[in-house]
Amino acid sequence: MKKIISLILSVCICVAANIPRSTSAFEPIPHFTSTFIQPYYNDILDTERWEQTFSHAKKLGFDTLIIPSVLYIHHQSVNTFWDKPINPVCYSWFPMETPVAYDVRCSGDSIKFALEAAKSTDMKVWLGTVSDNSWLYSTGEYASSYEIWSDKNSKLSSSVISEIWSRYGEEYGDQIAGWYYSNNFNNFENACNGTDGGESVRIISNNINANISAIEENCPDKPIMLNPYYYYDNSTPEQFGTFLTELIADSELRPIDIYTAKDMSGLAGDVTVKRNWIEAQKAAVGDKMHFWVENVSGIFGDSITDMEKLHESYNATYNLGEASIISYIDFFSNIGIEADDYFSDFMSGIIRGDVNDDGEFNVADLLLFQKWLLGVPDTELANWKAADFCKDERLDSFDLCLMKKRLVEKEKIEAMYDDSEEEQGIIVHNTEEIYNAVENAKAGDLIKVESGEYDLSGKTLKASADGTEEQHIIIKALDSENPPV
Incomplete structure (x- = not known):
């Protein structure tokens, strides 16, 4: 046994200097320009922690981060009889002077610290305005309440834009990439089937226009990003496209503004379905504004399986947009820790272990790598970098050991997520x-x-x-x- 092991190691050492040079079949190399970030509002983030966060994001390949709202209003319950939300909780990321109808909690000026960190790391940040969940209770049959809410929200959002630019624009204007439209409307069923008489289009476009007016007054060169949700059961893709066409026509959106279409299916969704929905939105937007794509699938796990599915989702939709973003990545639980290997592999265009470059890592890749290390004639690795688990530009038995370990982990995860008859839960x-x-x-x-x-x-x-x-x-x-x- 010792002689056999010695022979294998000798072969590994001999071939390590003769690594085949090849490129991956995955083109282009995935790139996400931005991701959402949302730490706890009551947790003050100083400049140092923000710098760690931006540095981590930059290492993963991002150039901007999105803060979806600087003012968070959450109504814990709603009395629909009186149409009045109660028990509101309100947090702000900066010491606001803009009057708000509720007591606002603020732990410090996290916005200033974020902008300082963005400047020192050569990054930028998108700033969302007001996140208020009470609008969810004012749509549909409560359309009159929705308009009342929308009018109040548009005034508050406009004031927030003006105050933030007044506070930080002169010193940190270059670090503000633009404004994120926090009111993520969706394909409301009554709007998409035409039974609301165009009221949803009118109310939402008025709200959007109020935000744009505030931007035009303070920082006209900054874009606004729209990023709506949609639900497959509410409408068809074509109905949603018609709704968007009417909404954009009624809005004062500019060519510099951005519409970002979510894939809305998560890792399990059918990529053809995702693409159909995004194509309908792209057709609706046309040349009125920039069009981006968001992979909602995000990083929900640490498995290669997730990365393979994200590859599939990304490859199915990336060419529909000018740029791509991804949903939340939790930087705050990983402060000071090296960037996640799985996601780093994804961003570099590699499925770790996939040496035959067929888009999946499985036992066939392990057997091929073993044969290559042993010097079996006519054995070639289509993607040698996928086998470099040690990331030292050499292939040897240590990489083989790590490949075996990663394959076992992958098979365990796949077994847990297998919807077999024995699975209860x-x-x-x-x-x-x-x-x-x-x-x-x-x-x-x-x-x-x-x-x-x-x-x-x-x-x-x-x-x-x-x-x-x-x-x-x-x-x-x-x-x-x-x-x-």
């Missing part, structure tokens, strides 16, 4: 059941969430137990084709 149907299931979860539990809409913004999901390396705690959609929102 805890099925939850409403918000209260989600909180209870997570709070009482134990290692090995699988929680399946039924399709539908859930408002989890009221409090943090907290688990009293931890998963283990062998037994994870998993939350997943009961129906992957119709995931919960």
Whole structure:
């Protein structure tokens, strides 16, 4: 046995200097220009922590970060009889002078610290205005309430834009990439099927126009980014496209402004469906403004499986937009830690382990690499960089060991997510059941969430137990084709 091991190591050392030079089949190399970032509002972030965050993001290949709102208003419950939200919680990322109808909590000037950090790291930041969940309770049959809310919101958002530019524009204007439109409207069913008489288009366009007027008055060269949601059950892609066409026609959007289409399907979604929806939005936008694409799939896990699916999603939609962004990446739990290997591989265009370059890492790649290390005649690696697990520009037995370990991890994750008949799990149907299931979860539990809409913004999901390396705690959609929102 010792002689065999010595022989293998000798072969590895001999061939390490003769690495084949080849390129990956994945073109172009994935690039996301920006991602959303949202730490806790009551956690003051000083310049040092922001610099760590921007540096981390820059290392991963981003050039901007998106703060979706600088003022967060959350109504914990709504009395629909009186049409009046109650128990509001209000946080601001900077010491506001703009009057707000609620008591505003502010832990410090995080916006100034973020802009300082952006300047020192040569990055930029998109600033969202006001996130107010009460509009969710004012749409549909409560259209009159929606207009009242929209008028108040547009005035508040406009004031926030003016105050932020007055405070920070002179010193940090170059670090502000633009403004993020925080009111993420969607393909409202009554608007898309034409039964609302055009009211949704009128109300939303008026709100957008108020934001644009404030931008034009203060910083006319800064774009605004629209980033709406949509739900497959609400309309067809074509109906949503018609709604958007009318909305854009009624709005004062400019050629410098940006429409970013979400893929809305997550990692499990069919890429053809994603592309159809995004194509409909692209046709609606036309040449009226810039068109970007957002992969909502984000980094929800640490598995190669996730990266393979993200590759598939990205490759199916990237060429529809001028640029691509990705949904939230949690930089704050990883401050000071090296950038995640899986995502780094993705951004470099590599599926780690995929030496035969067929778009998937599996046992065939392991066997091919073993043969190559042993010097089997006519054995070639289509993508040698995928085997460089040690990232030292050499291929040897150490890379082989790490490849085996990564393959075992991949197979474990795939087994956990396999929807087999033996898979049971805890099925939850409403918000209260989600909180209870997570709070009482134990290692090995699988929680399946039924399709539908859930408002989890009221409090943090907290688990009293931890998963283990062998037994994870998993939350997943009961129906992957119709995931919960």
